[in-house]
Amino acid sequence: MGRKKLVMVPGPTNVPDSVMQAMIKPMISHRGPEFRALYESLTESMKYLFQTDGDVYVLTVSGTGGVECVVGNTVNPGDKVLIPVFGLFSERLREAVVRRGGRPVELALRWGAAPTSDQIREVLEKEKNVKALAVVYNETSTGVTVRDLPEIGEIAKENDLLFIVDAVSILGGDELPVDKWGVDICVTASQKCIACPPGLALFSVSSKAWETIEKTRRPFYFDMVKMREFSERKETPFTPAVPLFFALDEALRIIREEGLEERFKRHKLCAQAFYDAVEALGLPVFPDREFRSNTVIAFKKSANINVGQVRRIMNEKYDVTVSGGAGKLRENMFRIGCMGVISETETLLTINALENALAEIGYRFERGAGLEAARRRFHS
């Protein structure tokens, strides 16, 4: 049929046509007036996205590179950083701190749970000389969102800790006003809730963060002081991925047009429809109820389901790509991206493909129950 596939993995996500088309604008010099106009527009839109009056930057690098950039600008060898670890991406964050020579103070939690403000407080009562608190706001590997983030931000402030937030799989899909919540450095990536192709990391930087950054022995490519210097002439220190910058500009224009509040509501509604549907199909939602993400839907298989087989049928026969579990949960879990271009349409198509594939492998359930549960959520 030549139909487009629905990419429903937790990033990269489906990208609007106008964002794709923005990439093929004729090449421009990144040291000329056309680029400076683009830079200015991006800066304004990013301040809206992060809900900040602070500084914002884009770097040509994937989300993990963005996280390493943040660590490289804030952590010196020997620095103590408190990190709640509750999934693959918080493990990565810890690993980036270790590679840097920092000393992670780990708050280890069960996968499926999220750190609470009480737990953070408890660690800080015992640990002295902690410099920073680094939190993965949304664990892509477990579908968990740290719902206590505002309270955790308060604690960081009380204890004069630098508050670092990895918002890669959530910014633009759920609430995160960085100034209001006291986030000093926030990092996200282009290919998740922003619905732009992958290849760019986005940052917000508070004035408190600058004090730390200036005192850090920074890596070269990731140097934020250089980014600040070049931002004065509306340029990036090093050659940017210009087509992706054009795409990001259009993706952020779409976000401003819709408005953050509307966008967050839409993500939440679709997420609820997904959760209703998988429960109606008898598949257990993975995260604890109070930590369920609105952007990554993670649920377990039932005993006789072969995750790989179901995913293959969904992809090959019904043109819907979803993910399995991350890391050690690869064969035990499904993960669906509920990000960016997500509405009743994508939600119902994905659930329908899942039902069809489950029926095909002989899983026993009430046919249509998932679809009906989701439909009811959208029209009740």
Place this chain on the structure above:
Amino acid sequence: MGRKKLVMVPGPTNVPDSVMQAMIKPMISHRGPEFRALYESLTESMKYLFQTDGDVYVLTVSGTGGVECVVGNTVNPGDKVLIPVFGLFSERLREAVVRRGGRPVELALRWGAAPTSDQIREVLEKEKNVKALAVVYNETSTGVTVRDLPEIGEIAKENDLLFIVDAVSILGGDELPVDKWGVDICVTASQKCIACPPGLALFSVSSKAWETIEKTRRPFYFDMVKMREFSERKETPFTPAVPLFFALDEALRIIREEGLEERFKRHKLCAQAFYDAVEALGLPVFPDREFRSNTVIAFKKSANINVGQVRRIMNEKYDVTVSGGAGKLRENMFRIGCMGVISETETLLTINALENALAEIGYRFERGAGLEAARRRFHS
């Protein structure tokens, strides 16, 4: 008129339409079969480009990030690295080594010159315990190519030094058979002679290089051992800039179709035409004659020329963008990219725009002399 601008800066360069169009293929998951097919095709083409049987990788990052990646995988704190410094980009390479805690042994040369094998030998006779030799093959800031690179490779081998080559502004435009010349790690970028948009760095890695890399405390995002691990399943460790990967695949297909030998000949011929033309206009070529680059054409202004004004007229009135000097030479030099999509057409249009702009500001020269000199080079 809606005519496309000619981007004749030393990168990013003009990009063929088919390469631009490749970017807007529908998004795919980077953990699925479509991506693995793309990865396999890229690997094969890169081995052709680097002329290597060793390993090759692509990373989502700009060229400078690529250089930092190489340094991060090979230099431990305290390591001595011999670096000839003869322009802005060799300064950057030295800086990346310093930031990493390495100890650069600097061979400082006049801008416009290139290191010779004799000079390298001389330094190595005095300096002991040098671990690596890192050379910028083509200095984008001065239009200089290190013509002794094969001999310098011999010296690296004799002295058992790791031989690192920054080929950002030259690979794909001039001869560089990495296996034959004994290059252990070579890095280049997508937006120069490969004629792809910016955002990707490309690497070749020899088996000797692996011995060093495995013993290095590597950064996280830049970790080449991770790249090697993931390459076994034809994936990248972290989310790649998929549209740029599609574009690179098409750009490399074009290179293979033309053939490297033809491509190098074409670059050389156009470069010679440029040099003939600027000399006919009375503008002094910047680099020493024996080091002239075939990919970056650098020449000085004459006394009464305002470089910025000439560039503005060329850009606004004749739709040709060229660069001024780099760093301290900003107002004293012109630089033209002779990269990728470069033929008689682009060469003559650029020279003609230059002549028109020079005439307009009252510079005295024989009108048409540049164009005629270039024309003669193409048809003699």
